[in-house]
Amino acid sequence: PDIPVDEELLHESLNELNRLIGMDKIKAQISEMVRLVRFYRQTGKDVLNSFYLHTVFVGNPGTGKTTVARILTRIYKALGMLERGHMVETDRQGLVAGFVGQTAIKTNEKIEESMGGVLFIDEAYSLTARTGGAHGDFGDEAIQTLLKRMEDHRGRFFVFVAGYPDNMEAFLKANPGLASRFDKILRFDDYSPEELIQI
Numbered sequence: 001p002d003i004p005v006d007e008e009l010l011h012e013s014l015n016e017l018n019r020l021i022g023m024d025k026i027k028a029q030i031s032e033m034v035r036l037v038r039f040y041r042q043t044g045k046d047v048l049n050s051f052y053l054h055t056v057f058v059g060n061p062g063t064g065k066t067t068v069a070r071i072l073t074r075i076y077k078a079l080g081m082l083e084r085g086h087m088v089e090t091d092r093q094g095l096v097a098g099f100v101g102q103t104a105i106k107t108n109e110k111i112e113e114s115m116g117g118v119l120f121i122d123e124a125y126s127l128t129a130r131t132g133g134a135h136g137d138f139g140d141e142a143i144q145t146l147l148k149r150m151e152d153h154r155g156r157f158f159v160f161v162a163g164y165p166d167n168m169e170a171f172l173k174a175n176p177g178l179a180s181r182f183d184k185i186l187r188f189d190d191y192s193p194e195e196l197i198q199i
Contacts, residue, residue, distance in 0.1 A: 003080035005041070010034070010078035017071045022195045026068060026186050030075065033184070037079050048155035052183045053081065056172065057162035059188025065162045066122070068186065073118045076158065083156075084116030092126040095142040103141040111149045114157045124161035128174035140175075147177045 014034070017027060040047045055072065057065040070087055077085025088110060095107045110119060121127075127139035150159060161182070163171065172179045191199065 003083065005038070005080050006078045009074060013071055013074040013078055017068070017075075020064060020067070021198045022191055023064060023068070023188065026188065029184075029186060030068075030072065034075065034079065037081070041080070047081065052150075052154075052158075052181050054150065054159045054182045055161075055184040055186060056168060056182045057160060057186050057188065058165050058168045059162075060164060060190055063188035063190060065186075065188055066120070068188075069118070069120050069160050069162065072160070073120075076118070081155075082117055082158070086114075086117035087120050087160075088114040088117065089120045089122065091122045092139065092142075095121070095127070095146075096138045098138070100138075103138045104145045107142045107145040108149070111146070111153075111157065115153070116157065118158045118160055120160045120162065122162050123167075125163045125167035125171035128171050129167075143175055143178065147175070147181065150181055 014031070017030060020027075037047055040050060053076065055069075057069060059065050066089070073082070073085060073087040076082045090110050094110055095103065097103045097106045113119075127142050129139070146159065149157075159182075161168070161171070165187075172182065
């Protein structure tokens with residue numbers, strides 16, 4: 001649906017982002033994305049067919065990935081990109097089942113729950129980590145289900161995946177379809193001692 005920009009919510013969300021300590025590169029990337037989406041909307045271009053807006057959050061634990069994901073969800077809602085603007089948080093356990101065929105059902109349930117909002121998958125690399133046995137195969141089933149729905153319901157929900165730097169590189173390389181759909185990567189640096197004192 002054609003949802004107008006909610007200027008108040010956008011202003012609030014960007015303020016909340018800018019109040020966070022550090023993260024200068026991430027703030028700059030998000031501000032640039034907001035400008036770009038506004039420009040596309042003002043000139044009547046189709047934003048959702050120009051970008052996927054699915055996002056990868058890469059960084060060590062405690063660097064603010066989930067906090068920024070929640071703010072970014074509200075920014076997408078404010079920009080009229082999302083109908084509901086809620087964020088459903090999950091991980092491997094929430095998507096993968098122990099028996100063949102059940103993973104697709106579990107993954108689809110989470111996707112349905114996140115329609116009109118964002119599906120946030122923490123430690124997403126665990127879906128592609130093969131530790132022997134069928135462990136990886138059920139993860140692959142979750143990824144295949146996810147990729148299909150991302151294509152079939154383009155623009156109706158967004159997927160945010162988060163994890164540690166090395167593991168996320170491996171995750172994106174594990175399936176060519178994944179790397180092509182995530183067109184935004186936000187890299188979270190560790191806080192400096194000065195920033196930690198401020199926090």
